[in-house]
Amino acid sequence: MKPLSDLSVSEILALHSDTLIALRDRGVVRSGNNPTGDLAEYLFCKTFGWKQAKRSVKAYDAKDSENRRIQIKARRLTPESTSRQLSGFRSLSGFEILAAVLLDEQYQVQRGLLLPADVVRQKVKPDGHTNSHILRLTDALWDLPEAKDVTSELQATLGKL
Numbered sequence: 001m002k003p004l005s006d007l008s009v010s011e012i013l014a015l016h017s018d019t020l021i022a023l024r025d026r027g028v029v030r031s032g033n034n035p036t037g038d039l040a041e042y043l044f045c046k047t048f049g050w051k052q053a054k055r056s057v058k059a060y061d062a063k064d065s066e067n068r069r070i071q072i073k074a075r076r077l078t079p080e081s082t083s084r085q086l087s088g089f090r091s092l093s094g095f096e097i098l099a100a101v102l103l104d105e106q107y108q109v110q111r112g113l114l115l116p117a118d119v120v121r122q123k124v125k126p127d128g129h130t131n132s133h134i135l136r137l138t139d140a141l142w143d144l145p146e147a148k149d150v151t152s153e154l155q156a157t158l159g160k161l
Contacts, residue, residue, distance in 0.1 A: 028161070030055060037087075039107060040074030044099045047150070047157040059094020071095040071117075075137060078105045088132025092121050100137055101154060111142065112154040119146050 029038035050062040060069035124133035
């Protein structure tokens, strides 16, 4: 295969499309959109044996063996975008656990976290513009006594894929 720098824009876009199709065929992503969120859901479910919710479910993304509802969120960090702000929470009552992951530019796991929803509700900030609540994955969240750092588990799963 030619180096990407030798490919035309059309060829690079076709490669991107083929990549998403291959990931969808393997069950890693469920759509042709940005793979960040789908990858996070797949990683957490694969790592912890959770059952992924249907795509139409709004308040949670998976359930664990105790039937707890889990909201899964991810943020991909790049040199151009270093914000750790997660996408907004439309509902703060539809889940018991937040599973969140920071990915680097190459989609490698930087940090992973499980956090009880009651802690999330204390830490979010309202955003009137989007009618949602916002949470930033600051390093301080990993230091909370209620937090569970799952970085190594997620890295191990991704390494096996």
